[in-house]
Amino acid sequence: MRFEDIWIAGTGGTLGDRVPVEHAIADGSYSADVARGTGMISVAQATQAPPELAVTAGRQAIKAAADHGVVVDRATLHLHSHSNYQGLDMWPVASWVAKELIGTDLEGQPTVVQAASNGSLTSLDLAATALQAGRAETALITLGDRFAEPVDRWYLSPGMVFGDGGAAAVVSRRAGLLRLDxxxxxxxxxxxxxxxxxxxxxxxxxxxxxxxxxxxxxxxxxxxxxxxxxxxxxxxxxxxxxxxxxxxxxxxxxxxxxxxxxxxxxxxxxxxxxxxxxxxxxxxxxxxxxxxxxxxxxxxxxxxxxxxxxxxxxxxxxxxxxxxxxxxxxxxxxxxx
Missing domain, CATH: 3.40.47.10 (Thiolase/Chalcone synthase)
Structure with a gap:
């Protein structure tokens, strides 16, 4: 789909500490042969819960957007995406993230986008489509994941190692850093x-x-x-x-x-x-x-x-x-x- 005047007005990102893969090779968690094939040097490993990573990134994105004249408020559409455990069972994680970043009185419904590793682009597509249809003036996308035990970050999927981090973006109909085409x-x-x-x-x-x-x-x-x-x-x-x-x-x-x-x-x-x-x-x-x-x-x-x-x-x-x-x-x- 082609978009007109949809912008990324602010971005944010945060990571866990970069831990050299040699540590995992030494303790037997990761194979030296596999490491040579992937070329992995280090992996981000966080102590924060995934929603906390998302909030950290979200605050960065909101500030960056405000610096460009775009304000996140109670009418902002909020989408939160993750692929792994968010720290609690049976819990509305998107509502907590929205409360931390926007407030308790919201016009819309904070929504989880469950698209596995395609959460960034799926969320961006949903946000841009909503804005182009006139349903909102701004959207806030947050993402956060941590692949701690019992998940095996080293062999969860072939050819890669899973790291811990959060990201966020404010999407606007006004102006911004990058235009979505x-x-x-x-x-x-x-x-x-x-x-x-x-x-x-x-x-x-x-x-x-x-x-x-x-x-x-x-x-x-x-x-x-x-x-x-x-x-x-x-x-x-x-x-x-x-x-x-x-x-x-x-x-x-x-x-x-x-x-x-x-x-x-x-x-x-x-x-x-x-x-x-x-x-x-x-x-x-x-x-x-x-x-x-x-x-x-x-x-x-x-x-x-x-x-x-x-x-x-x-x-x-x-x-x-x-x-x-x-x-x-x-x-x-x-x-x-």
Missing amino acids: SIVSETDAALEGLSRGDEPFGTESVPRPDMRKRTRAFLARSGISLSEVRRRSGDRTVSVVTRALTEAGRTLDDVDWFVTPFVGRALFQDSFLRPLGFTPRNTLLETGLTIGHLGPADQLYALAHLVTEDLLRPGSTVLLLGTAMGFTFSAAVLTAA
Whole structure:
């Protein structure tokens, strides 16, 4: 979908402490051979609860937006996204985050966006669509996750390590740091079984799901091979990127920053660069290798990083790519003010 006059007015991002992967190799949590394949250097590990990480990032984004004349208030649409445990069971986490950041008297309903690792772009799409339809003047997106025990951050998903952090963005119809030009999403639901395997539905959550076992079970029984999974995923990546760029009136040659999920070096090459067949001018791969995959927060954390490190020139084109179990694929094109 193409958007008109929808802006990112403020961004925020926070991380846990960067812990060298050598510590995990030394205590047997992570294999040295796997570490060489991913290229991971360190991983962000937090002591704060995920909603607290989201609030920290949210305060940064709200302040940055206010500096550009955009105010978050009781009429602001609030979306909160996460993929892992938020610290309490049976608890409206979005309401708590909104209370901490906006107040107790709200016109709308704080809403959780459950889109796994594609939470940044899914939330941005929902917020931008609502603003363009005139349902709100501003939106606040918050994200926060921590992959502490009993979750196995080192082997939760092949080719990456999960880090702890939060991100946020204020979206506005007025002005801002980056103009949102387009977002496109697609889903290949035939691949949802990669995250389910052949496990029956239960009555309680599993504290340490064996995601590698589920993937092996799916590949053994689904009739879809690993090479077919890669082909289908590559085709969807090409499709959303091509459609988003076309709707924005751009091509891959126009992209100044290509921002993907924070995955390991081999997966970055195989899942993102190889299908698209291009060499981007700038990426945040090296940054990702020092912090890990932040669940749904990667893309909005990346925008905060680009802004705070003053890496964007006026008119720079940013291409964001999001993928998640499901399997979902999203791409967004933004232009720096």
